Amino acid sequence: MTMIQALRSGLDVMMERDSNVIVYGQDVGYFGGVFRVTEGLQTKYGKSRCFDAPISEGGIVGTAVGMGAYGLRPVVEIQFADYFYPAMDQIVSEAARLRHRSAGDFTAPITIRMPCGGGIYGGQTHSQSPEAIFTHVCGVRTVMPSNPYDAKGLLIASIENDDPVIFLEPKRIYNGPFDGHHDRPVVPWSKHEMGKVPEGYYTLPLDKAAVFRPGKAVTVLTYGTMVWVSECAARETEVDAEIIDLRTIWPLDLETVVASVKKTGRCVIVHEATGTGGFGAELAALVQQHCFYHLEAPIERVTGWDTPYPHAQEWAYFPGPQRVGAALKRAVEA
Known part of the structure; x- marks a missing residue:
């Protein structure tokens, strides 16, 4: 489907x-x-x-x-x-x-x-x-x-x-x-x-994230379309990134987020929305609060521009594999 x-x-x-x-x-x-x-x-x-x-x-x-x-x-x-x-x-x-x-x-x-x-x-x-x-x-x-x-x-x-x-x-x-x-x-x-989607009834929990791509070098926190963009960036840069698909943005599955960041020691946050006041800011604050002594590099955020949505420059506005890939490299090389 x-x-x-x-x-x-x-x-x-x-x-x-x-x-x-x-x-x-x-x-x-x-x-x-x-x-x-x-x-x-x-x-x-x-x-x-x-x-x-x-x-x-x-x-x-x-x-x-x-x-x-x-x-x-x-x-x-x-x-x-x-x-x-x-x-x-x-x-x-x-x-x-x-x-x-x-x-x-x-x-x-x-x-x-x-x-x-x-x-x-x-x-x-x-x-x-x-x-x-x-x-x-x-x-x-x-x-x-x-x-x-x-x-x-x-x-x-x-x-x-x-x-x-x-x-x-x-x-x-x-x-x-x-x-x-x-x-x-x-x-x-x-x-x-x-x-591959079953025809009948099934549910998924509204408070549980998914490990979309396991990895050891850096954690990527993302959701929606940016899951796929992040996966492409990890593949093209050959960075062993663990991609966490939040699925339910709130309530947040903080347990999965913290476990992954503590394992990798690095965190990149990716979302399509504007950076200032975006949900990535809340994620960064929570990671800082719960994983401070495990972080080996600054938390990276890759987001849309802090501008009204640009019609003609739509694809430049999106966080793409190049921008996400650059953030992954900065995180693992820090």
């Missing part, structure tokens, strides 16, 4: 298992979503369980909070992650706080799907990676898978979770893993081990 197919399969599995699971958002019904993730679900389950919503992100999330309190499990789509800002008050002031504010009497078991990141020349309003914003919101989980197998397992776990989940989908790897080079084609998921 591609990531698109895996996500659709996860939605299908949960809609079949639980009649309280409903899917809605902009163009997700008849049209099947701008990236076709929900294609066919309205035909199979009817317009009362998979339907289109008005262009009102605040309305989409606000109604989902009410539905969740009522007992439903809404899965809503924000067409692009860049569009979530009108819904921020509903996410922060309502969804995230409902269980705590009501002393557990009500919950907001809602999953908010958002395609994120660049790779389609979408410019400033279709290409942002806002994951760091959500990690600052207490009561919300933030997930970003890097492959189809993880995407389906994490989505099902998100739908079953009683707290709101921000489910970020890197659109650059919807149809295949990327090595990060602009002039190289996408590898089909069908030719990669992580494209």
